[in-house]
Amino acid sequence: SYVLTQPPSVSVAPGKTARITCGGNNIGSGSVHWYQQKPGQAPLLVVYDDSDRPSGIPERFSGSNSGNTATLTISRVEAGDEADYYCQVWDSSSDPVLFGGGTKLTVL
Amino acid sequence: QITLKESGPTLVKPTQTLTLTCTFSGFSLSTSAVGVGWIRQPPGKALEWLAVVFGDDDKRYSPSLRSRLTITKVSSKTQVVLTMTNMDPVDTATYYCAHTPPIGSYYNNWGQGTLVTVSS
Numbered sequence: 001s002y003v004l005t006q007p008p009s010v011s012v013a014p015g016k017t018a019r020i021t022c023g024g025n026n027i028g029s030g031s032v033h034w035y036q037q038k039p040g041q042a043p044l045l046v047v048y049d050d051s052d053r054p055s056g057i058p059e060r061f062s063g064s065n066s067g068n069t070a071t072l073t074i075s076r077v078e079a080g081d082e083a084d085y086y087c088q089v090w091d092s093s094s095d096p097v098l099f100g101g102g103t104k105l106t107v108l
Numbered sequence: 109q110i111t112l113k114e115s116g117p118t119l120v121k122p123t124q125t126l127t128l129t130c131t132f133s134g135f136s137l138s139t140s141a142v143g144v145g146w147i148r149q150p151p152g153k154a155l156e157w158l159a160v161v162f163g164d165d166d167k168r169y170s171p172s173l174r175s176r177l178t179i180t181k182v183s184s185k186t187q188v189v190l191t192m193t194n195m196d197p198v199d200t201a202t203y204y205c206a207h208t209p210p211i212g213s214y215y216n217n218w219g220q221g222t223l224v225t226v227s228s
Contacts, residue, residue, distance in 0.1 A: 090213030
């Protein structure tokens, strides 16, 4: 079955750029979505269809997807960005919806 | 404004059947491409997708849990019910329902979640 692989943790200093990857076999052929989840809260969609942002999400959040890797990029990281981040794909041929294992972003 | 809220028991015994209800507003589940899905998250662990039902009553399930799950639109079309049979302690998790928009494969609105503990 299809697997999405995320690094368990990423650390970044305030003001710097964080990059969180999501690996999957030929993931670039489909759409990838990203969620932010803070402790005790429901997930929040921050990027959909590889690189689009829902209303209200800062431009600091961006995404890309090519080959076997999708990437969520957070520019000018703030303390409030500290959270778990999950990638998600839809694959109607197998697991209709699949989440990655999540990445904990720590702001140093 | 789209809102969703989960309701159901907070504690179930092993082997029992769990029934959760998602009550939503701000959209109609009569539109074919709109959907309501269920996702769960064991304490300290990752999100796990369970099932989705679309406005045209198309239903999809997680292959690993398909035999235990049933998702249903309630006739009023403002509720979606998920049942999971043969509950086990490993099913202890926060269960979320979420909205998926037309022509979308993502979940852009989530309920607050409800914690279900499986214990005797």
